[in-house]
Amino acid sequence: MSDVNFNELFGSFSAADALAATETKKTSGFSNGELYKPSIKDEKCKDMNYRSLVRFIPFYYEGKWRTTIPRWECYLKDVNGENGIFVVSPKTAGKNCPMRNLSYKLYTSDNAIDKANSKKINVYQQYYALVEVVKDVQHPEYDGKVFIYQFGQKINDKLEAAMKSTEFTDGFNPFALFNARLFEINLTKGDQKMDNGRVVANYDACRFIDKTAPIHFGDGQTLTQDDPETQKAFLDWLDKDAPKIKNYLWKEWDAETTEKVNSILATYKSGYVAPRTTTAAAKETVKNVPETPVSTPVIETAMKEEPVQETTISEDDDAWINSVLNS
Numbered sequence: 001m002s003d004v005n006f007n008e009l010f011g012s013f014s015a016a017d018a019l020a021a022t023e024t025k026k027t028s029g030f031s032n033g034e035l036y037k038p039s040i041k042d043e044k045c046k047d048m049n050y051r052s053l054v055r056f057i058p059f060y061y062e063g064k065w066r067t068t069i070p071r072w073e074c075y076l077k078d079v080n081g082e083n084g085i086f087v088v089s090p091k092t093a094g095k096n097c098p099m100r101n102l103s104y105k106l107y108t109s110d111n112a113i114d115k116a117n118s119k120k121i122n123v124y125q126q127y128y129a130l131v132e133v134v135k136d137v138q139h140p141e142y143d144g145k146v147f148i149y150q151f152g153q154k155i156n157d158k159l160e161a162a163m164k165s166t167e168f169t170d171g172f173n174p175f176a177l178f179n180a181r182l183f184e185i186n187l188t189k190g191d192q193k194m195d196n197g198r199v200v201a202n203y204d205a206c207r208f209i210d211k212t213a214p215i216h217f218g219d220g221q222t223l224t225q226d227d228p229e230t231q232k233a234f235l236d237w238l239d240k241d242a243p244k245i246k247n248y249l250w251k252e253w254d255a256e257t258t259e260k261v262n263s264i265l266a267t268y269k270s271g272y273v274a275p276r277t278t279t280a281a282a283k284e285t286v287k288n289v290p291e292t293p294v295s296t297p298v299i300e301t302a303m304k305e306e307p308v309q310e311t312t313i314s315e316d317d318d319a320w321i322n323s324v325l326n327s
Contacts, residue, residue, distance in 0.1 A: 015162075018065075018067050034148060035148050036054075036142070036148065036149045037150050038185050040187050041199075042138055044138040044139060045138050048189040048199075050185065050201075051136075052133060052138070052142075052185045053185070054133055054134060054149065055182055056129055056149075056180060056183065057131060057175065059238055059246070060238055061249075067129060067159075069127065069129070071088050071092045072088065072089035072092045072097070072126075073086070073125075073126050074089055074123045074124070076261065077120065081120070083264060085261070087099075087257060087261060092250045093250045097123060099123050102265050102268060106269065107119075126152060127150070127156045128148050129148070129149050129245075130242065131147055132144070132145070133146075134182060134213060154203040158206060159174055162208055178214055178215075178223065179214055180213065181210065181211065183206070183208050184206060184209055186207070187201045187203065187206070188205060217234055217238075217242070221233055221237075
C-alpha cells in the first residue's frame with residue numbers, strides 16, 4: 001500500500017461516508033472466519049439475557065473504507081428436508097434469485113401442497129461487520145478480540161439510524177476511525193415465537209452509548225490520529241491479520257453450486273425443469289414469475305426472527321455499563 005495518501009485516507013471519514021458505505025447493497029460463498037454471533041440460546045447465557053459491549057471497525061477495500069457487508073442467504077433443503085446446502089442468494093448482487101422465484105411460484109399455486117412447500121424455501125438477509133469485543137459477560141475470553149459480527153435487520157436499522165441526522169439530533173459515525181461510540185448488545189427473550197415454535201430474541205434494548213473508544217488492533221496497538229506509523233500498521237493488519245471479512249463479499253456461483261441448487265429446487269414440483277448450468281437459465285425456467293414483494297407472507301415468515309417489541313432502558317443498564325467501563 002505504498003501508494004496510499006495517509007493524510008487523505010485518514011483525514012475524512014464522516015457519518016455520511018459511513019452511511020453511504022453501509023447502504024451499499026452490492027456485496028458470497030460462506031467463510032470459516034471468526035464469527036461473533038451473540039444468542040440468547042448460548043449455553044453460558046443466564047436467564048436468556050445476552051450482554052456485551054462492542055466497537056465497530058471499518059475495513060478497507062478497493063480504495064475505500066467499507067462498513068458492513070449485506071447478504072441474502074439461504075440454507076436450502078430438498079422437499080423432504082434433506083441434502084441441505086448453504087448458499088448466498090444472487091439477490092445480494094441485485095440479480096434474479098431462483099430460490100425466491102420458485103418459492104413465490106409455489107405460494108401462488110392453487111395446489112395446497114405447493115403452497116405449504118413454499119414455506120420451506122426461506123431467503124433471509126444478514127449483515128457482517130468487524131467489531132472489537134470490549135466486554136462480553138458470557139464469554140470473557142472474547143474481551144479485547146476482533147471478530148466478524150453477524151447480525152440481522154434490527155441491528156442494521158440501529159446502525160443506519162445512528163448515522164442519520166434529524167431535526168433534533170445529529171448523526172454520528174459508529175465506524176469512526178479514531179473515537180467511536182460503543183454499542184451495547186442487550187438481547188432478551190421475546191414474547192413471540194416462530195411458526196416452528198422457536199423462541200426468538202428481542203433486540204429493542206440494544207443501543208449506542210455515550211462512551212467512546214479508539215480502535216485496538218494487532219498486539220495491543222491503538223490507531224492514533226496524526227500518526228502515519230500506526231495508520232500504516234492498521235492497514236497492514238486489516239490486509240493480513242484481521243478476520244477475513246472480505247471473504248463474505250459476493251462471488252458468482254460456480255458450476256457445482258449451480259447444479260446442487262437446481263437439483264434441490266427440482267424436487268419441489270414435478271413440472272419444474274431444472275436449469276442446465278447457470279443462474280441465468282434458472283431465470284428462464286420461471287421467467288414469468290415476478291420478484292417476491294417484501295410484504296408477502298413468504299418473506300415475512302423468513303424475517304420473523306426479530307419481532308418488534310417495546311423495551312425501555314433501565315437504570316440497571318447504565319449501572320452495568322459504568323461498572324464495565326470503570327473496571
